[in-house]
Amino acid sequence: MTRDPLDLQDWLAALLEARAVPGAALALVRGGAVEVIAAGVRDIESGERVTADTVFDAASLSKPMVAYAVLQLADAGLLDLDQPLAQLVSAPVPDDARSLGITFRHVLTHTGGLQNLRARGEAPRLYFTPGTRYSYSSLGFMHMQKAIEARTGEPLELTLRRLVFVPLGMRQSSFEWQDAFAGRFASPHQGGARLSKHKPAAASASYSLQTTAGDYGRFVAAVLQGAWLKQSTWREWFKPVVPVPRGAAVDLEEAPSPTEDDLAWGLGWGLEAGGSFFQWGKMDGVRAFALGNVAQQAGLALFTNGNTGLRLMDDVAGLVLPGAHPACGWLAACVTETD
Numbered sequence: 001m002t003r004d005p006l007d008l009q010d011w012l013a014a015l016l017e018a019r020a021v022p023g024a025a026l027a028l029v030r031g032g033a034v035e036v037i038a039a040g041v042r043d044i045e046s047g048e049r050v051t052a053d054t055v056f057d058a059a060s061l062s063k064p065m066v067a068y069a070v071l072q073l074a075d076a077g078l079l080d081l082d083q084p085l086a087q088l089v090s091a092p093v094p095d096d097a098r099s100l101g102i103t104f105r106h107v108l109t110h111t112g113g114l115q116n117l118r119a120r121g122e123a124p125r126l127y128f129t130p131g132t133r134y135s136y137s138s139l140g141f142m143h144m145q146k147a148i149e150a151r152t153g154e155p156l157e158l159t160l161r162r163l164v165f166v167p168l169g170m171r172q173s174s175f176e177w178q179d180a181f182a183g184r185f186a187s188p189h190q191g192g193a194r195l196s197k198h199k200p201a202a203a204s205a206s207y208s209l210q211t212t213a214g215d216y217g218r219f220v221a222a223v224l225q226g227a228w229l230k231q232s233t234w235r236e237w238f239k240p241v242v243p244v245p246r247g248a249a250v251d252l253e254e255a256p257s258p259t260e261d262d263l264a265w266g267l268g269w270g271l272e273a274g275g276s277f278f279q280w281g282k283m284d285g286v287r288a289f290a291l292g293n294v295a296q297q298a299g300l301a302l303f304t305n306g307n308t309g310l311r312l313m314d315d316v317a318g319l320v321l322p323g324a325h326p327a328c329g330w331l332a333a334c335v336t337e338t339d
Contacts, residue, residue, distance in 0.1 A: 013039035019311040022189045023050035027217025027301040028320050034217035042186040045194055055185040056303035058209035059281030061288045063141055065219060066205040067108050067268025069163045075230045078151060081105040085147040092124040092143045099126050106130045108267045109241045112140040116250050127252040134242045134265055136249040138206040145205035156203040167228055168218045173211040175203035181210055186305035188285025195285040216301040220292050224299055240264030240271045247333040262326045270327055278327040282335055289313050293321055307337050
């Protein structure tokens, strides 16, 4: 039974207080319709409220959107998912010949072998042969971005605008900071303190999407319906390719870790054995979560401006996709609140 929006707003506000999260906006997607619920504050110092128009950092919820564009480019014959990126741009690890073999598919499935992030001045390193196992890699998406831009001949922001934002009516989204976002963005919070808002001057395929819950909800609706993709490509998007490590997203030890029985990764989404797809987002003072199920034509996108935001996962998942979600337990184990 559909709940009254005002009741849901009160429910979300109480949940934020109980879970110590400053503010949140939640898009509920059912059968192509998107409903947005907002509660809490976008800035604990000013007390300004979160609304449906509040712009959030999507963090790694950027990655499935880039994957969507890559699949469209593949459908158009502009790239091949199994093409080595080194045919378009320099290899990320010049002294390791294995990095010559990293493909678009490897990056989308997080099987490229590169570390997740690197410290300032630290060189990229290949930890295992591409395609042999999973280890979450933001660095892989940054490398793939160079190949996308080389192949399209345009900045990533223009590609995303052409293939995603305009067709889906996402008018309040950008991978680059826009002056129009000033005065309505959610400040990040950590440990009860407001942090400085990151304002990306240039697009990063890994993390830089600025968006509203409603806009991302439109993207989730498009994912559920296979909009702007060939049917065969859409179906392949949700096929499990590689199991994920047990209780961890990054696995760079010499010997691979044991893997989860009911979680895998596909071409840009995490996948539950029960048929749901998911992705999380994490930056300092920011947490986000997306979940959907094609068979049930339902999903959600949650944006929060606190490092405790993933405490809401189980509760919000139950609104549109009741039942156990192993993704929530896995993320609770491998995504910390404080770093």
